[in-house]
Amino acid sequence: MTGPATTAVGPTLAQRWRGLRWVLLAIAVVVGVAALSTYLTAPRPGGRLEAGSTSPEGARALVTLLRDRGVDVIEAATIDDVERAARPDTLLVVAQTWHLYGDELLGRLAEVPGDRLLVEPASDTREQLAPGVRRGESTQWGGLTPDCDLREATRAGTVQFQGADTFTAAGDTPVIRCYDGVLVRYTEDGRTVTVVGSSFFMMNGGLLDEGNAALAMNLAGTHPRVIWYAPQRSEEGGDDGGASVLDLIPIQVSWVVWQLVVAVVLLALWKGRRIGPLVAERLPVVVRASETVEGRGRLYRSRRARDRAAESLRAATLHRMVPRLGLGPTAPPPAVAQAVAARCNLSAEAVSHTLYGPAPATDTDLVNLARELDDMERLVAQS
Known part of the structure; x- marks a missing residue:
C-alpha cells in the first residue's frame, strides 16, 4: 500500500x-x-592649521602646548567669534586658508584691536592686515638661522621652514627681519604686527624639527590671551559650509x-541556509506500526536483548504515566513509585521493582513484565 x-x-x-x-x-x-x-x-583630521586638527597640517599640538603653558587660546570659527573675543591686550593669530578672502572679511579683521601674527598670508591678506611689509623672494632652504636681534627668534635658534616667502619693508616703517626675511615684525599705531612666510614650523608634522616648537611657542605665546583664527569654511557668497552627519563620522x-x-x-x-523546500514524495512502502513493533521485537529476540527490550518498555510506560501523575520528566524514582502506588493501591516496593528493577532473566519474565507495565498504566489512567 x-x-x-x-x-x-x-x-x-x-x-x-x-x-x-x-x-x-x-x-x-x-x-x-x-x-x-x-x-x-580616532584622529580628527580637520583642516589646514585648524586648532583642533590632529593631521600633519593641523595645529592641535601647538595649541595644546600653549594651553599647558597657561595661555588662554580661543578657537574662533567665524569673524563674529573674532570680534566678540578681541581686546587690546590679545594676540590675533591669522592662519591663511582657502576660506580667508574677500574685502569685507579682511576689512573687519583689520578693525579688530590687539597685536597680530599672520601665518603665510596671501597678497590680499598681507595688504589689509600688514601694510607695512611687502613680499620678497621665496626660499627653499631647509634650515635658517635668525641673524637678528628679535628675542623670540634668537632663543629658538635654527628653524626648518621647508620653503617660505620672504618679506621686506614697504615704506619708511622700521622692520625687524629674521631668517633672511621669512619672519618680519614692525610696530605701528601701538600695534605689533608679525608676519611669517611659512606655516610648516607651526604644524603638527613640523613642530619637532630643529627649533620649530620654540619659535612657534615664542611667537604665539607672548600674550596671555590668543585668538586662533584659521577659517575652515567660507563666510561670503551665502556658503554656510555646514557639514552633514555623515561628514562628522570618522x-x-x-x-x-x-x-x-x-x-x-x-x-x-x-x-539561514536550508537543504530544500518542503516536498511531497510518494513513499514506495507504507509500514504499519504493528509491523514495526513486531520487527523490532524479533530483532531483540534474535539477539537475546531482553535488557534492551525491558528498558524500552519501561521508558515508554514512564513517558506516558508521569504526566498523568503530575510529575516532571526529571522526577526521582522513589517519588514516581510512591505516586503510582497511591493511585493503584499497590506497594511502593512492587511498583519500584516493576518500573526500575533488574532486567528479565527469561523470555517469560519479559512477557510478564510487559503485562505488569500495561496493567499499571491502565490503573493510573483509570484512577
Whole structure:
C-alpha cells in the first residue's frame, strides 16, 4: 500500500529566530562598542592649521602646548567669534586658508584691536592686515638661522621652514627681519604686527624639527590671551559650509561598520541556509506500526536483548504515566513509585521493582513484565 507523505526539511521561522536573536544581539553590542571606541580614539583630521586638527597640517599640538603653558587660546570659527573675543591686550593669530578672502572679511579683521601674527598670508591678506611689509623672494632652504636681534627668534635658534616667502619693508616703517626675511615684525599705531612666510614650523608634522616648537611657542605665546583664527569654511557668497552627519563620522568608523555588515550577511546566509523546500514524495512502502513493533521485537529476540527490550518498555510506560501523575520528566524514582502506588493501591516496593528493577532473566519474565507495565498504566489512567 502506498500513499503520499510530506517531509518537513529545515527549521521553522520561530525556531530560526530563537536561534539567531542572541547572535544578533551580540553582534549589535560588538558594533556599538567598536563604533564608540573607534570614534573616541580616532584622529580628527580637520583642516589646514585648524586648532583642533590632529593631521600633519593641523595645529592641535601647538595649541595644546600653549594651553599647558597657561595661555588662554580661543578657537574662533567665524569673524563674529573674532570680534566678540578681541581686546587690546590679545594676540590675533591669522592662519591663511582657502576660506580667508574677500574685502569685507579682511576689512573687519583689520578693525579688530590687539597685536597680530599672520601665518603665510596671501597678497590680499598681507595688504589689509600688514601694510607695512611687502613680499620678497621665496626660499627653499631647509634650515635658517635668525641673524637678528628679535628675542623670540634668537632663543629658538635654527628653524626648518621647508620653503617660505620672504618679506621686506614697504615704506619708511622700521622692520625687524629674521631668517633672511621669512619672519618680519614692525610696530605701528601701538600695534605689533608679525608676519611669517611659512606655516610648516607651526604644524603638527613640523613642530619637532630643529627649533620649530620654540619659535612657534615664542611667537604665539607672548600674550596671555590668543585668538586662533584659521577659517575652515567660507563666510561670503551665502556658503554656510555646514557639514552633514555623515561628514562628522570618522572614516575608521565607516570601515568598521561595512566590515561588520559583510560579516552579518555571511553569518545570516550560513545560519539561514536550508537543504530544500518542503516536498511531497510518494513513499514506495507504507509500514504499519504493528509491523514495526513486531520487527523490532524479533530483532531483540534474535539477539537475546531482553535488557534492551525491558528498558524500552519501561521508558515508554514512564513517558506516558508521569504526566498523568503530575510529575516532571526529571522526577526521582522513589517519588514516581510512591505516586503510582497511591493511585493503584499497590506497594511502593512492587511498583519500584516493576518500573526500575533488574532486567528479565527469561523470555517469560519479559512477557510478564510487559503485562505488569500495561496493567499499571491502565490503573493510573483509570484512577
